[in-house]
Amino acid sequence: MRAGSLPPKRHIQFRRPDGGLYAEELLSTQGFESVYSLLYHLHPPTATLDVRSWDRPRPRLQPNEPLRNRHFRTARIATSGDAVSARVPVLGNADVTIAVAEFSDPMPYFYRNVRGDELLFVHRGSGHLETPLGRLDYRPHDYLVIPVGTTYRVHPSETTRMLVHETSGPVRVPRKYRNECGQLAEHAPYYERDFRGPILGEPNSEDGAFEIRVAGKERNAIYTVAHHPCDVVGWDGYCYPYAFNLDEFAPITGKLHQPPPAHATFEAPAAAFCAFVPRLFDYHPLAIPVPYNHSSVDCDEVLYYVSGNFMSRRGVEEGSITLHTAGAPHGPQPGTVEQSIGKKSTDEIAVMIDTFAPLHIAAAASDAEDEGYYRSWLEAPAAT
Numbered sequence: 423m424r425a426g427s428l429p430p431k432r433h434i435q436f437r438r439p440d441g442g443l444y445a446e447e448l449l450s451t452q453g454f455e456s457v458y459s460l461l462y463h464l465h466p467p468t469a470t471l472d473v474r475s476w477d478r479p480r481p482r483l484q485p486n487e488p489l490r491n492r493h494f495r496t497a498r499i500a501t502s503g504d505a506v507s508a509r510v511p512v513l514g515n516a517d518v519t520i521a522v523a524e525f526s527d528p529m530p531y532f533y534r535n536v537r538g539d540e541l542l543f544v545h546r547g548s549g550h551l552e553t554p555l556g557r558l559d560y561r562p563h564d565y566l567v568i569p570v571g572t573t574y575r576v577h578p579s580e581t582t583r584m585l586v587h588e589t590s591g592p593v594r595v596p597r598k599y600r601n602e603c604g605q606l607a608e609h610a611p612y613y614e615r616d617f618r619g620p621i622l623g624e625p626n627s628e629d630g631a632f633e634i635r636v637a638g639k640e641r642n643a644i645y646t647v648a649h650h651p652c653d654v655v656g657w658d659g660y661c662y663p664y665a666f667n668l669d670e671f672a673p674i675t676g677k678l679h680q681p682p683p684a685h686a687t688f689e690a691p692a693a694a695f696c697a698f699v700p701r702l703f704d705y706h707p708l709a710i711p712v713p714y715n716h717s718s719v720d721c722d723e724v725l726y727y728v729s730g731n732f733m734s735r736r737g738v739e740e741g742s743i744t745l746h747t748a749g750a751p752h753g754p755q756p757g758t759v760e761q762s763i764g765k766k767s768t769d770e771i772a773v774m775i776d777t778f779a780p781l782h783i784a785a786a787a788s789d790a791e792d793e794g795y796y797r798s799w800l801e802a803p804a805a806t
């Protein structure tokens with residue numbers, strides 16, 4: 423992408439109308455080795471007035487012990503504040519923290535995660551992200567990919583509910599969807615045209631004192647800088663926040679049941695993301711639309727239920743999270759296999775994250791746990 427005014431070459435003089443130099447900034451990832459963008463600010467982004475501690479609450483995580491499948495009704499977890507302060511972690515490990523956040527307040531400060539990319543899934547609500555690279559509008563069912571180091575704040579235009587993933591590295595389109603030049607392949611379930619980048623407006627030339635909360639997992643800080651972070655007149659490159667709406671996802675369906683990797687959306691270190699969206703079911707005359715029992719013994723499988731009729735699950739509701747853990751088989755609940763036969767399509771939406779290291783459980787999730795979930799595969803007692 424490129425936007426706004428740029429000099430003809432990188433790293434050369436680029437002057438403002440008043441004769442001063444614009445301040446070039448390289449926003450790079452993985453040192454200087456991976457994707458990057460070059461930004462041109464009215465003023466250096468380095469002008470720092472103050473740095474102080476940010477005592478960001480850390481999730482209190484407990485092991486999934488005894489090891490079992492679990493169900494958390496996260497819609498019942500109270501959250502409030504803005505898009506960052508409202509985050510309530512529910513599950514996490516060294517690779518990813520999964521949080522829910524429901525908020526209606528705008529952020530008076532900026533926020534920057536310097537540990538890894540963030541992946542925000544918009545369950546409900548709309549608004550926009552304000553970033554130095556431009557404005558990114560969001561709406562229900564958007565995935566927002568925010569590269570590490572991106573300064574941003576969220577302005578909800580209505581109450582917004584998000585599922586938040588703070589990862590430990592890059593969030594990327596799976597390699598299998600790309601050709602050798604990086605272009606999305608013909609067999610991918612989405613296309614470049616489906617992805618929305620930020621729209622750059624006029625630079626904000628305000629001077630004063632602007633707060634940026636910097637999150638680095640164990641190393642947090644609150645910076646006060648002298649110039650508005652969104653004073654960019656132009657930028658180009660491959661590193662920028664973007665949105666992808668699940669309604670644009672073209673699910674891959676088949677003659678027989680397609681496993682989750684057929685529904686992959688993104689991947690991150692030690693984590694894989696999938697989406698289950700409205701789609702036609704399998705067309706073999708004897709097909710069973712619901713999944714078979716399975717044990718993914720080397721990963722933990724998390725499903726977040728967005729909307730629709732969750733045919734293979736008993737007792738879940740919108741906002742439910744199920745954790746199907748390594749070592750415990752799971753599958754359709756009693757009766758749901760027969761019920762599914764002959765069904766032609768589904769209207770359910772759910773998003774999934776598989777983690778390759780064990781997930782731990784946060785206190786807020788334990789408080790919202792459906793304790794008997796692991797027994798939900800037993801046959802229902804006969805009606806009397």
Ligand SMILES: [Fe+2]
Pocket residue numbers: 716723746752
């Ligand atoms: Fe599963």
